[in-house]
Amino acid sequence: MKRAHFIVGVAVAAAVLAVTPFLDRYVAYLVTIVAISSIGALGLNLLTGLCGQISFAQAALMGIGAYTAGNLCNAGLGLFAIPLGGLAAATASVVIGLPALRLRGLYFAIATLAAQFILEYLFKILEPLTHGISGLLIRPPTVLGFAIQDDRAYARLAVALLFLVWSGIGVLRATNLGRSFLVVRENEIVARGMGIDVARTKFWAFLLSGFIAGIAGAMSGIASRLANPEAFSFALSVDYVAMIIVGGQGTLTGPLLGAAFVTLLPEAIQRIGELFNTPSILSALREFAFGMLIILFLIFEPLGLMAVVRKLRLRLTASKPGGKSPAATTEAV
Amino acid sequence: MALEARGVTIRFGGVVAVNGLDLDVRQGEIVALIGPNGAGKTTFINCVSGAYVPQSGRVTWKGGDILGLTPNALGQRGVSRTFQNVASLHDLTVLDIVRLGRSLGRGRTERRSLGLFTTRDPLAEELTETLLAPLGLADARHRPIQMLSYGHRKAVDLARAIAAEPELLLLDEPVAGLSSREAHELADVIRGVRERHGCTILMVEHKMDVVNRTCDRIVVMAAGSRIFDGSSDEVQVDPEVRRVYLGEP
Numbered sequence: 001m002k003r004a005h006f007i008v009g010v011a012v013a014a015a016v017l018a019v020t021p022f023l024d025r026y027v028a029y030l031v032t033i034v035a036i037s038s039i040g041a042l043g044l045n046l047l048t049g050l051c052g053q054i055s056f057a058q059a060a061l062m063g064i065g066a067y068t069a070g071n072l073c074n075a076g077l078g079l080f081a082i083p084l085g086g087l088a089a090a091t092a093s094v095v096i097g098l099p100a101l102r103l104r105g106l107y108f109a110i111a112t113l114a115a116q117f118i119l120e121y122l123f124k125i126l127e128p129l130t131h132g133i134s135g136l137l138i139r140p141p142t143v144l145g146f147a148i149q150d151d152r153a154y155a156r157l158a159v160a161l162l163f164l165v166w167s168g169i170g171v172l173r174a175t176n177l178g179r180s181f182l183v184v185r186e187n188e189i190v191a192r193g194m195g196i197d198v199a200r201t202k203f204w205a206f207l208l209s210g211f212i213a214g215i216a217g218a219m220s221g222i223a224s225r226l227a228n229p230e231a232f233s234f235a236l237s238v239d240y241v242a243m244i245i246v247g248g249q250g251t252l253t254g255p256l257l258g259a260a261f262v263t264l265l266p267e268a269i270q271r272i273g274e275l276f277n278t279p280s281i282l283s284a285l286r287e288f289a290f291g292m293l294i295i296l297f298l299i300f301e302p303l304g305l306m307a308v309v310r311k312l313r314l315r316l317t318a319s320k321p322g323g324k325s326p327a328a329t330t331e332a333v
Numbered sequence: 334m335a336l337e338a339r340g341v342t343i344r345f346g347g348v349v350a351v352n353g354l355d356l357d358v359r360q361g362e363i364v365a366l367i368g369p370n371g372a373g374k375t376t377f378i379n380c381v382s383g384a385y386v387p388q389s390g391r392v393t394w395k396g397g398d399i400l401g402l403t404p405n406a407l408g409q410r411g412v413s414r415t416f417q418n419v420a421s422l423h424d425l426t427v428l429d430i431v432r433l434g435r436s437l438g439r440g441r442t443e444r445r446s447l448g449l450f451t452t453r454d455p456l457a458e459e460l461t462e463t464l465l466a467p468l469g470l471a472d473a474r475h476r477p478i479q480m481l482s483y484g485h486r487k488a489v490d491l492a493r494a495i496a497a498e499p500e501l502l503l504l505d506e507p508v509a510g511l512s513s514r515e516a517h518e519l520a521d522v523i524r525g526v527r528e529r530h531g532c533t534i535l536m537v538e539h540k541m542d543v544v545n546r547t548c549d550r551i552v553v554m555a556a557g558s559r560i561f562d563g564s565s566d567e568v569q570v571d572p573e574v575r576r577v578y579l580g581e582p
Binding site: 172176177182187188250 | 416434452
């Protein structure tokens with residue numbers, strides 16, 4: 001990660017943290033869900049965008065994080081429940097990733113799909129841990145005896161976690177492991193021929209991606225005070241795949257844009273419907289509009305929102321005297 | 334003998350790509366493996382580098398059997414290679430590739446920079462300049478690899494392999510795609526690598542001026558077998574080599 005990008009990240013995170021105490025509760029809620037979705041999207045992007053392993057089990061991994069953190073929160077572990085939820089999901093992610101040592105591409109994607117449905121089923125039947133269909137009620141975590149139960153506090157916590165995950169992945173991308181991810185993504189045979197231990201590289205991708213998914217799930221459960229099977233269904237996994245496609249796979253900031261887009265679009269459509277007194281019509285069209293936008297993205301900008309941002313930046317720099325050439329500005333941001 | 338192959342046979346279905354090949358390379362020697370297309374040169378290199386396992390035969394490196402070892406395990410034993418066709422690896426810069434190459438070797442001179450989570454590596458940066466400067470790529474360290482020409486990508490692939498500080502370097506057509514001037518400069522780089530690191534080099538190459546400039550000995554293969562083993566002066570007058578290459582009776 002370039003220092004300039006890091007400084008921009010710090011500035012944005014600091015600005016959001018500074019304004020959250022003054023936000024309307026609804027806006028704070030929106031900030032929270034966008035930040036949580038961004039964390040989940042960054043986790044999936046690490047696995048799919050950087051390491052090339054397509055997964056449809058992101059929601060189930062988040063579910064493991066949510067149920068683990070929920071039970072630990074209820075047991076009085078406070079905010080420690082969040083990293084522990086991450087660890088539980090990381091363990092599950094490594095197990096789900098085992099078929100990736102033999103399967104590639106769509107075949108592996110189908111294996112993750114199976115894992116998603118198996119875990120969804122387990123969420124329903126492991127009642128002592130999950131409370132079945134009705135879901136697990138999660139008590140607000142306490143820090144030094146004070147319960148965190150304000151929407152603005154959740155927003156601050158989610159944004160702080162997002163910044164940590166975002167900068168952590170930025171650093172990871174510049175390590176030897178991050179470089180190995182990219183070579184494995186491009187061509188496993190080439191990676192193996194170069195001497196990269198492909199199995200070990202995938203292991204790390206599943207471990208780290210699962211950990212991040214678990215953190216997102218834990219934060220989601222804590223913020224909504226509920227973990228139920230419906231909240232971590234296959235549809236959510238598809239949403240996460242959409243987030244990284246819309247945002248720009250393999251980039252550092254793209255998943256954040258994709259998460260904001262996919263999370264806020266239904267809210268925006270709902271608001272517009274209310275504004276024009278046509279909530280029922282627009283609500284019916286919401287799924288249709290969402291699907292159409294994804295299709296349009298795939299057709300007209302398959303590299304996602306980050307490609308749009310890059311093009312705009314190129315246009316701006318090219319119009320300046322002495323601006324950078326396109327060749328110098330193609331790095332993944 | 335540093336590298337020793339005995340009776341190596343590799344078949345693909347009914348096709349015998351390498352047929353009972355015996356080949357020796359001494360410590361610190363640069364040996365060229367030449368021959369017409371389909372002679373089995375790259376297949377043999379693939380076998381030594383762990384990509385293929387032969388149906389029969391034995392390959393040892395410094396006395397230890399290396400057949401069946403993965404490229405990763407071979408890297409830890411000081412064996413590194415380049416490829417005939419280099420992949421266009423998106424989102425990776427020249428320096429990324431060289432740093433990655435360093436991390437995959439066993440680091441004979443400097444081990445501190447080899448960890449999975451290492452970001453910076455001063456030796457890789459120095460190597461990038463030393464190895465790529467002759468090709469005018471010294472200031473291209475931050476350029477994405479997919480933006481380089483095929484020839485320059487091959488040079489970066491060579492830099493990656495050398496960055497691993499190998500004891501045995503396997504080169505598969507290292508100068509293909511380069512201009513004559515660049516090919517000669519890269520040939521000098523290869524000799525320089527041997528002088529600086531004392532590594533043993535086995536090289537598949539078609540350009541005879543590069544072979545003559547670089548190699549101590551030439552082995553000629555045809556139809557999977559060795560038909561000649563000697564110096565560059567001898568190879569030009571060998572009747573069997575002339576028959577295979579020029580169709581002389």
